[in-house]
Amino acid sequence: xxxxxxxxxxxxxxxxxxxxxxxxxxxxALFYWITPWQYIPTMLAAPLFQILFFVYLGRAxxxxxxxxxxxxxxxxxCSMSGIYGMTMALANERQFQTLSPILATPANRIALFLxxxxxxxxxxxxxxxxxxxxxALILNFRPAPRALPxxxxxxxxxxxxxxxxxxxxxxxxxxxxxxxxxxxxxxxAMLLLCGVEVPLRQLPxxxxxxxxxxxxxxxxxxxxxxxxxxxLGAAWPDIWEELLVGLVWATIAFVLxxxxxxxxxxxxxxxxx
Amino acid sequence: xxxxxxxxHLYRSGPALLGWPRQVVSGWWYQLKMQAQSGFVVxxxxxxxxxxxxxxxxxxxxxxRTLPLLYYAxxxxxxxxxxxxxxxxxGALSWQRHQGMLEPLVMVPAPLVLVLLGITLGTASVGLYSxxxxxxxxxxxxxAHIHLVDPxxxxxxxxxxxxxxxLLGLVLGATFVLxxxxxxxxxxLEYPVWLVCGLVVPLSLLPGxxxxxxxxxxxxxxxxxxxxxxxxxxxxxxxxxxAVASVVYLGVGVVLVSNVERLSRAHATLTFQ
Numbered sequence: 001x002x003x004x005x006x007x008x009x010x011x012x013x014x015x016x017x018x019x020x021x022x023x024x025x026x027x028x029a030l031f032y033w034i035t036p037w038q039y040i041p042t043m044l045a046a047p048l049f050q051i052l053f054f055v056y057l058g059r060a061x062x063x064x065x066x067x068x069x070x071x072x073x074x075x076x077x078c079s080m081s082g083i084y085g086m087t088m089a090l091a092n093e094r095q096f097q098t099l100s101p102i103l104a105t106p107a108n109r110i111a112l113f114l115x116x117x118x119x120x121x122x123x124x125x126x127x128x129x130x131x132x133x134x135x136a137l138i139l140n141f142r143p144a145p146r147a148l149p150x151x152x153x154x155x156x157x158x159x160x161x162x163x164x165x166x167x168x169x170x171x172x173x174x175x176x177x178x179x180x181x182x183x184x185x186x187x188x189a190m191l192l193l194c195g196v197e198v199p200l201r202q203l204p205x206x207x208x209x210x211x212x213x214x215x216x217x218x219x220x221x222x223x224x225x226x227x228x229x230x231x232l233g234a235a236w237p238d239i240w241e242e243l244l245v246g247l248v249w250a251t252i253a254f255v256l257x258x259x260x261x262x263x264x265x266x267x268x269x270x271x272x273x
Numbered sequence: 274x275x276x277x278x279x280x281x282h283l284y285r286s287g288p289a290l291l292g293w294p295r296q297v298v299s300g301w302w303y304q305l306k307m308q309a310q311s312g313f314v315v316x317x318x319x320x321x322x323x324x325x326x327x328x329x330x331x332x333x334x335x336x337x338r339t340l341p342l343l344y345y346a347x348x349x350x351x352x353x354x355x356x357x358x359x360x361x362x363x364g365a366l367s368w369q370r371h372q373g374m375l376e377p378l379v380m381v382p383a384p385l386v387l388v389l390l391g392i393t394l395g396t397a398s399v400g401l402y403s404x405x406x407x408x409x410x411x412x413x414x415x416x417a418h419i420h421l422v423d424p425x426x427x428x429x430x431x432x433x434x435x436x437x438x439x440l441l442g443l444v445l446g447a448t449f450v451l452x453x454x455x456x457x458x459x460x461x462l463e464y465p466v467w468l469v470c471g472l473v474v475p476l477s478l479l480p481g482x483x484x485x486x487x488x489x490x491x492x493x494x495x496x497x498x499x500x501x502x503x504x505x506x507x508x509x510x511x512x513x514x515x516a517v518a519s520v521v522y523l524g525v526g527v528v529l530v531s532n533v534e535r536l537s538r539a540h541a542t543l544t545f546q
Contacts, residue, residue, distance in 0.1 A: 037452075040457075042457045042461065046463070046464065049463075049464035052468060053467060056478055056479065057332060057473055059474075060338060060474045061329070061340075062338040180313070181312045184313070188320070191324060202332075203331070
């Protein structure tokens with residue numbers, strides 16, 4: 001029997017089954033922080049304290065308004081899910097020695113790969129929504145009501161973009177020995193490079209170029225414009241660039257995934273730790 | 274030969290008063306060497322503090338407040354020490370249990386608290402990397418003026434603070450072992466302590482009720498002592514409070530570790546994961 005004749009529901013049905021159900025199962029199996037005991041301290045409390053810390057640092061240095069730091073950090077915390085979540089969703093397969101069986105299946109690789117991003121994306125949106133909500137409650141953050149849907153769109157695109165970046169890191173984790181170190185450094189470096197805590201103009205020219213190639217930078221810039229009363233038209237260029245950056249990272253991620261799968265088959269290194 | 278005689282013969286080559294410090298120093302040195310090999314520790318004690326120091330100093334340069342760069346370089350250094358302590362010491366006991374080492378450590382004649390003290394002091398000492406790194410970084414990249422008004426008091430303050438944080442780590446390790454998700458608790462405890470202890474945000478900017486929390490945390494007094502030694506003022510009073518806090522942490526740590534040991538023996542959870 002050929003691989004193509006195996007699925008009963010046809011190729012399209014299987015694609016979506018692997019995408020939705022496979023993605024959800026892998027999230028439940030591989031995302032460390034899914035239990036309330038892990039999720040609340042890591043995905044809610046830590047981001048909340050991060051927002052407070054940088055808002056007060058901003059007040060101490062007099063560099064920006066509360067809105068500057070609330071928007072920057074509330075959007076940035078989605079990358080906790082995007083970066084760490086995607087790294088777990090891909091690299092943990094190798095850690096738990098389940099990569100070989102998965103790659104032995106005829107499952108569509110795009111469905112297998114992208115499906116893991118969906119729960120991570122939803123989790124990132126939850127974290128950012130929580131950040132904005134708590135900032136409204138305790139830091140008196142008040143964006144214009146008409147800006148809320150536009151802000152939500154910006155957050156959705158930025159979270160997707162971060163997930164694409166996380167996919168790239170996760171793909172590297174299929175081969176690299178210690179991807180967690182890289183993921184940690186990437187997460188913290190983005191605080192500095194993406195204009196989250198420091199105005200971009202304050203960075204040296206070379207770092208500004210790097211910033212434009214990373215997710216978050218344009219999304220946060222758009223979010224700040226919308227939160228301070230600018231119309232969507234003013235934020236569109238940044239939103240488009242954020243989307244483009246995300247697509248580029250997702251493409252890089254898939255190419256890396258395919259490359260490491262081929263390399264793993266050739267060298268038998270799928271489960272080598 | 275009775276078990277007591279055998280223990281004395283095996284364990285002590287001299288009186289306890291000499292054996293105990295030797296045991297702590299051996300544990301400290303071993304831990305120092307072991308931690309220096311860990312990529313995660315290097316990230317937490319070197320890379321992360323440099324990123325936070327860069328953020329704080331770039332914000333200082335972009336903003337309109339006049340606290341000196343050295344203020345932020347010192348604060349970011351202690352932030353790094355705290356991160357090392359909260360991750361390294363918080364999970365110290367849990368990690369030994371996870372590795373199956375807690376049972377042998379409890380079985381040996383040496384008091385468990387001394388074994389842990391070596392681990393927590395060693396971990397806190399590794400954090401000193403971050404202090405050196407942020408000072409050097411501030412001077413090289415941001416042109417911070419590194420002039421210590423009282424170098425002798427500065428060194429004493431650094432040593433006392435590391436000891437205080439190591440002892441606080443003992444308390445954390447003995448507390449976190451009761452919580453199966455100690456790493457999640459560590460994630461949530463980084464930012465609040467950085468904020469409440471006034472490491473890069475002056476305490477005067479924070480709500481009054483947070484000051485009570487600050488006073489019971491050694492980093493508050495440690496940073497105050499180091500800042501006054503570096504920038505001018507009387508470092509000896511905060512240094513004294515830092516030492517007092519250390520003694521209190523030691524007392525609490527001894528009681529907690531004894532309880533953990535007793536309960537783990539009684540409930541047979543020394544190897545429980």
